[in-house]
Amino acid sequence: MASLNADQLGQTLSRLAASNGIRQWDLGAACSSDTSVQVDRGEPKQLKGAQRSSITVRVWNGDGLVGTTSTSDLSDSGLERALTGAQAASAFGNPDDTPAFSPLATAPVAQLDQPLHAPQGILHLLHTLKDAEQELLGRHSAIGTVPYNGLAERSSERLYLNSDGARRQQRLTTASVYLYARAEETGRKPRSAGAMRLAYGASDLDIAGCIDEAAERTISHLDYAPIQTGHYTCVFSPEAFLDLIGAFSSLFNARAVLDGVSLSNRDSLGQALAVPFLDLHDNGLHPGNIGASAFDGEGTPTRRLALLEGGVLRHFLHSEATARAFGVDPTGHAGLGAKVSVGPDWFEIGPTPGSGGGQAGLNRFQADQPLVWIDSLSALHAGVKASQGSFSLPFDGWLVEGGHCRSIEAATVAGDIRQVLQSIVGFEGEAKITPDGLCPMVWVDGLSITGEA
């Protein structure tokens, strides 16, 4: 298993810092050991192993300015070079936005139930994936290949130390499997879809469920037709809605607010951002969040945070520096750097307790009008303008009409995130745990769909 010697690293940093006249420093370190396999029609395609280590050192100079340096070299000479590099960079620290140690860097952290698993070994992974591929290929005659597949297991460790004596350390094992099938019928276009699963160890992976889902989704797209361009009520799968919210998470990000690139501003807290029956929390500690971190890059404990309650913006995600600027506590969403990044962990989305959750009894198969069921969104990196609120994204999905659904050949969905949040009709079904969060299906009115009909 991957491991970091926190005592030795701390002592070395202390000694090197003292010899270089550095009185205040902190560091984030990580190491990991990964094994992964890919297969191609019964044959191993690529087998891969990786041992990685990295460290980011932050130092405060005599003027209180901060500099950082990162390296994969954890030798004494590497650490010394990192320290002196950070010291040199600190001359260019931003005096208007200087991070400090998190006041919560020594506060108690949650005890996560994350069982450590011994690695199963690459040959075992290979046989498991070959069997999974074979079973998926056998599910339908049109499924010819599973071009994107992988089974991986990882052992990792994270560490945060600072010169005031804070020390955080977390070990973790995780495993993942993904199967992305390609199917093609004579005279028709190829179609593809897939599924993935996460667990704390390869032996815990729901591979059968992954095969079922990949097969079901791929087969469901074989019978496709173009869709007429127009405005439709859209039903977002949990995965698709979480992807969309994640792409616009700058709405909730104090760093983005301070930088002027968020649609929110300091005065947005307390304002209605969404329909009055929507709750949105960030909760990295949810048991469904495989690989959760107990602390962030600055050592602040991870916690559940209300972002929207009843559609009203309640809190922003914070680092130490942004929290200080807002006069609140850091929330456990920071990275580590001279300018500290802020980001979400894992979303919980659903109806506000006691609100009724919008329109009741939604069932896409009993809808009066045709609607578009969006299964997955693509190209979020290109099609989302987070600072403007707009998006135009290709998607896989179905047109649901009269209780029947038919795959949509190729289409984009476009809109504005503010419009989306204010046009939620309600929720369908139970919330589902996904790698990015917890969410039910979400109905949204009046989105623009561009098709090729």
Next chain:
Amino acid sequence: MTLITRADTADGTPALHNLLNGPLDQRWAPRLEALLGAGTAAGADLVEVFLERTDHLGVLAEQDTITSVTPAFGMGAGIRVFRNQRDGFVCTNDLSEAGLQRALEQALGMLGLELGGLNRNPFAGLPALRDFAASKGDWLQRSPELLEATQALLGGTNQLLNHGQHLQVRRGSYARDWQEVLVAASDGTFGRDIRLHQSVGLNVLAADGDHRAGVGRRYGSADRPDDLREWRVEDSAQEVCDSAAAMLYADYVEAGQMPAVLANRFGGVIFHEACGHLLETTQVERGTTPFAERVGEPIAHSAVTAIDEGLTSGAFGSLSMDDEGMEAQRTVLIENGVLKRFISDRAGELRTGHARTGSGRRQSHSFAAASRMRNTYIAAGPHTPEALIASVDRGLYCKSMGGGSVGPTGQFNFAVEEGYLIENGTLTKPVKGATLIGEAKEVMPRISMCANDLELAAGFCGSVSGSIFVTVGQPHIKVDSITVGGR
């Protein structure tokens, strides 16, 4: 850089400390030969070792302040072992003799081989080093130091202020990536190179009431230590501000099928995404390209000739040797619409039969090399850009493209950052929110006109072997019909 020398070992093998603190050069040969010999003796058809040393500097300026400086450095190795058509790959940060041997052992184990095994496939030893870095040793020292980089960026954000209106955010960013690589393989490959990539970007967010426009441009070069010093910052700032001003009050584009004229430079992302990826042998291996069996057949309009090469001086995707030690080439992919070649790497040649093209590339030692694009562009045609626009009754002019991607069925998409309507052969009002979607095999035959103004643009491409430096490019081109997603 100061070299700290310590005594070498009695047999002349340099001490590890000296190796790690010096250049990656011939002195590594004994250790590498030992690894390669051990791997082939264990039964591997081929063993390849990729050693890397990196030095990165990132700087961010916001408004009139330097807000982030991010230096980073590192070393690592990637060891790849082939047997029959299979391969195992292991990367590590541990470059000690024991660390490299562990990695080799793990890679061999993936293929069912063991060190000290069959003692077959004798290894003849490495030849003399092909040192492509011989004249590049001072590149890192010659490139701008931190102070100079910060001053250049602050000059950029200041120019934005001079040229723009309603600018809520002004950002300048600079990245300098220096990489030294040493590639050794049991087929006699033994090459060293130094790469230097610099890029500088300007971004603005313009806001006026409910109107917002975010615009960015990035400029990049390879192997030109003085490039930041030669940056025409005022031109760049003017270009960004003009674009933001045009898009700030733009209406959303009306969705539908229409002809499109794509501007030169970064407009080439359409070919990169729509077709280039499908001409990589990794896609042939996966069975995810519709062009696998079509060499010698027309796959595009006869107006289209497309090239991938690593030779253009200073271009972001240029390289002296690829990450498998092969010299760069010029590869004609499509000539007058006919498919000529695929982009191939070592594994691609092994598994698909397409000869290597010097295109084995990887982000770092953490990735096995794969067939990847370098400088990829559509060649210039006979028309003027104005002629292309004049030929469209009603369509979209895509002056500046955002990013894009291609899916496993060949369907591509990319965002239009700055667009204008074409009405009756003339550019009219700016429009925003457009996404172009389609499939390569349907769109390539619809590129009916190419203009005479080929230009290249730097970019980053993320794929199976990580994020790499590439160039996209094209002249103005006309696509007769494409799906435009909008509102």
